Amino acid sequence: xxxxxxMDEAAGRRIEGYSKGMRQxxxxxxxxxxxxxxxxxxxxxxxxxxxxxxxxxxxxHRLADExxxxxxxxxxxxxxxxxxxxxxxxxxxxxxxxxxxxxxRAAFTDIPxxxxxxxxxxxxxxxxxxxxxxxxxxxxxxxTLHVQTDDLGNLGxxxxxxxxxxxxxxxxxxxxxLSLESVFRYLVHGQ
Numbered sequence: 259x260x261x262x263x264x265m266d267e268a269a270g271r272r273i274e275g276y277s278k279g280m281r282q283x284x285x286x287x288x289x290x291x292x293x294x295x296x297x298x299x300x301x302x303x304x305x306x307x308x309x310x311x312x313x314x315x316x317x318x319h320r321l322a323d324e325x326x327x328x329x330x331x332x333x334x335x336x337x338x339x340x341x342x343x344x345x346x347x348x349x350x351x352x353x354x355x356x357x358x359x360x361x362x363r364a365a366f367t368d369i370p371x372x373x374x375x376x377x378x379x380x381x382x383x384x385x386x387x388x389x390x391x392x393x394x395x396x397x398x399x400x401x402t403l404h405v406q407t408d409d410l411g412n413l414g415x416x417x418x419x420x421x422x423x424x425x426x427x428x429x430x431x432x433x434x435x436l437s438l439e440s441v442f443r444y445l446v447h448g449q
Contacts, residue, residue, distance in 0.1 A: 259287040264313055278305030286314065296327040303337055315340050335438040345438060347445055354445045359438045366444050370394045370406040373413065376430040377403065383426050392416060404434070 260269050263283040273284065282305050289297050302318075303311045318328045318341050332338050338345065339359065347355045347362070355362045363371075377383050380403035384396040387405060392413050394406040407413045410433060421428045434440075 259290040262290055262317055263287045264310065279307055279310055282306055283310065283314070286317075294326070296329065297321065298329045298331075300331045301333075302330060303332070303334070311337070335442055339438045347442055349445055355441070359441045360436055363436055363441045363444070367408075369444060370408050371410050371436075372434040373405050373407060373410070374430065374432045374434050375403040375405060375417070375428065377421065378427045378429075379424075382424060383421065386420055386424055390416060390420075 260266060263286050273281065276284065282302060286299065286302055289299065299318075303314055306314060315337070318330070321328050322343075328341075330338065330341055332341075343358060345355075345357065345359055345362070346353065355365070375383065380398050380401060384398055384403050384405070387393045387403075388396050392407050392409050394408065397404045405413070414431070417428060417431060420426075435444075
């Protein structure tokens, strides 16, 4: 278990001399000692440095790949996104949603998706998109096109052909609100 969390070099030292991140890793090692099928971890990355965060996340993925269930409680949603393929979101102590963040986001049918589109001519592309049924709104901010759509799939099919017909070069198309943080904000505030 000590090896699994990368603590071999500190195994002979007293815990009192460990950093906060090292203490977290020792707690994870303690949870692994009896080779459990289910691990319950509360803020397991708290205090860990960036390198150790990556290593712990990799460990959790390996454990899951071995068929174990790893349950993580955390308020750091960006890290939860890296660790989990299924999320249970609690709001005010109650279950608000469960599933992967994209499926939870898709359930908000009344809130359009926000999509960032980088191109060489954002205003021209924005004007062309305005007449499309799939588009709710178009805005150009600081040279970047932002659109709202109810249908990411149709927008994804429309953009390449529209850009080609207008001889516009697309450099990036990125949904802006599929992150777990965005989904949680929708769950809490509805916006």
